[in-house]
Amino acid sequence: MADLTEAAFAQHGIRMAHLASGGTAYHMPLVLRLGAGIDAGIDAGTVAKACTALVERHPLLAGALVERDGITYVAPAETVPGLRIAAPGERAEDEIARPFDLERGPLIRFVLFGRDLVVTAHHTVFDGFSKDLVVRDLLAFCDGSEIRPLPISFAEHADAERRRVDAALVAAREFWKPRWRGQAPVVVRNGILNSRRAEAGAVLDLELPRVEVPGLTVFEATAAALHVLLFSYGNSRPVTAIDLSTRTSDTADLIGPFVNELLLASEPAEDLTFREFGLRVRSELRDIYRFREVPLARAVPRIAPHAALAPISVSYRKQSERIDADVEWLVFNGAVRGDLQLQIVDTGRALLGSLRYSARAAEHAQPFADELGAVLRRLADDPDRLIADLLTVVPDAAETVPSAEPAHEDGSSGHLPAATGASGGAGADADLVEQIREIWQEVLGVPRVEVDDDLFDLDGHSLTVTQIVARMRARLGIEIPIDVLFDNPTIAGALDAVNAH
Template identity: 45%
Template sequence: MSKVSFAQRGMWVTERLVGAGTAYNVPLAVRFGAGLDGGALLKACAAVVDRHPVLSMTVREVDGELELVPGEPVAIGGTEEPFDLDRGPLARFTLDGRTLSFVAHHLVFDGHSKDVLVRDLAALYNGRTLPALEPAEDEDFAALLPEAKAYWAEHWREPGETVVHGSPLRVRRAGDALVTELRADPQVPGLTRFETLIAALHVLLAGYGTADVVTAIDLSTRSPRDEDRIGVFVNELPISSKPSPEQTFAEFGALVRERLREVYRFRAVPLAAAVPNLRPHAALTPVSVSYRARTGPDPVFDGVEAEVDWTVFNGGVRGSVHLQCVDGRDGLLVSVRHLPDVDGARLAVELGELLAAVTADPETRLGDLVTFSGPVIAEPAVARHQPRATTEVEQVREIWQEVLGVSPILDDDDIFDLGGHSLSITQIIARMEKRLGLKVELDDFFDHPTIAGVMGTASHD
């Protein structure tokens, strides 16, 4: 057994309390031509699982801590059913004719793991013997933590509303989604394609009326020894900016590049470790981006043609909009996953047009690229429920005190100030529902982390 990482704990809490549908599923597909040896391919799948035991692991609560423990065997030819976080497995292979589909839960698999999986699968199918992997190491960011705390004390703020097409986006939960694809090949001197994409996205969001733009990006935390390992080596961190109509895109892009380089220094430090009382959500911000570079050719399966679909849509999204980007030899492939009430197709078109415009002339003023419409003024939030009767409040107080081991707890005491964390919150929510029939949404708990706040949003089953 081994302890889970900060990223895994956040995913587990979200799944256990509110569910994430398919938003945490990480799929890919390999389509083969004639000449496929199906038996050899399935044997290679089993060998990949043996090589990467994390695919057979699941997460359980053990003595108040979350641990990675062995789960049920990985299904080779499994059915499309929701993953069972208690029993596992959290990965499966399905061979349908000449199409191999693979899907794993993000608890044990990240974007770079796709490359490792297909590369190892091809090597094993071709009869190669792969060298043994070095033992995995637990995440270690202690040396960087003091500096990261100082940096985020100055730069972190809870994201406000992100405006898209006149509508303020607030959702940071996981939900069912639609998808639109965008292909682009932005070329701006002094910027990488990724830096150009992030800068363009921020300009577009500012043009829509977002006052202070904050998006989240998924950064790899892999060390060189992890390059050949399947697992979760990713950290979600925020990037903020305030585009001005008078700046040229080249000037603004340079500022974004500088901010990204600052954040890269702390890519190994989870934001939850550096920011006190951080409220966890399925997505750090309403709009987020994940990026993966693929510069080499696809692995070769001897005697058979194979085409890999690296951006298979999982049917879900974390937050309101998520851009999943693969940077290959032919440019960027951007899969725009979005909630149904967001016009993702229009967003993709406008982002593509903006990328083409800045490639044509990076010295164009931002005010000539987009129309800065000014911030959208949102209606004030209204509490959905009134506070509960005193006797019910006292029962909830007892639950808080027994879970946290602290007494007395006052109505306005913040759970994070009392030493609470995401796991203790899951225990409190579960006991409130079981004993009192009170249901609390996870995001509501994080946004109102006091007894008074929780009771103001709780509802009876």
């Protein structure tokens, strides 16, 4: 691995959200049980060699994430990850919760608890399908099976992805402009959810019916069923965050964060059949898929870093048919992103689910799981029944339903009015204003930025904000929270934040 390579978009976004929230929300654990059968003869020495070989094959796992001038880079970790044998009395839960140091690395750990290999990786180097690859490659290294060479490195992928995103950006902005309507709460039975933070949470393990509807994939049918449930709760335009894979044929065997969280909105109607509605959801997903690599924060201005784009999020993946091993795929990391975070693994026979929920959503988690399962079972009997026949939920009317953040005409979410204290009047620090102005002009690539100019109106975006914050910190010794510039994206707002501190 070269000393520094620019990180992928997913790595930058996850790193920013991690720094804002901390905790274990981005820990991705799995447990590989080395028991009977194919792995009966595996000992600790064999496992240790396999872990070393895995990291050599996927050098991203021996990396760390550092910031230089507001840009995230992958750098070599201070130590190379290897197998550790758990101490007597040590608990797997404590190992999973142990913090990662993103700037020092490494960002994956292998710990053997008896015959259970606990692998914990940080989301900045990992995604759901990476779990399959870790298990497949580890078992292959343990039994000496041949593994085909990787056609591309992660650094090469990140470089090619940047070029593709740049080429698609204008079209992606036009695509999302009519779809983005600001952040909105979600109505659930007898309550409202509106958190997009990462925080400590609890988990509900469940198994959902695997429904096959002609013309739809299992994921599309499941997503449509979820939106029908949210419609029954009283959401006229259900919105959920969805994780979409950005893998290509070249990156199919690479471990890394090949995922982009985007928004899926729908407009159910009682006189539609489920199949008709599902086909509309499929069409929308297909349209979104064209821009699956473009981070929403690049396509839509003023989206501050959050752990989730919506209070309810869904991730879905098929379990690899090539893996014959005893694996616990959905190990809980102790946290939730948003209020309800549904992770699904499709085994081909059923949908194994892990519903992570916040303290605010605790009373809603079990009813939500039960009612989603009920909708799916009804669909299995007859996918052509009317949506009106699926609306079995009759929630009590909420006393108040908060509205979405105010939206501008361009569809971007609202923000606080620009500050005015630095507009050049008496008492303004003219020297500091000019130093801040110089930084903004450099980053935005414009000849002149006035103190009340909105950086998002000057084609700024989330990466621009991080670069401005980093340069102000490095050159001027000024530390401004990123959220401040999303709320007041002007030089005047920045100076007011400095004066406030």
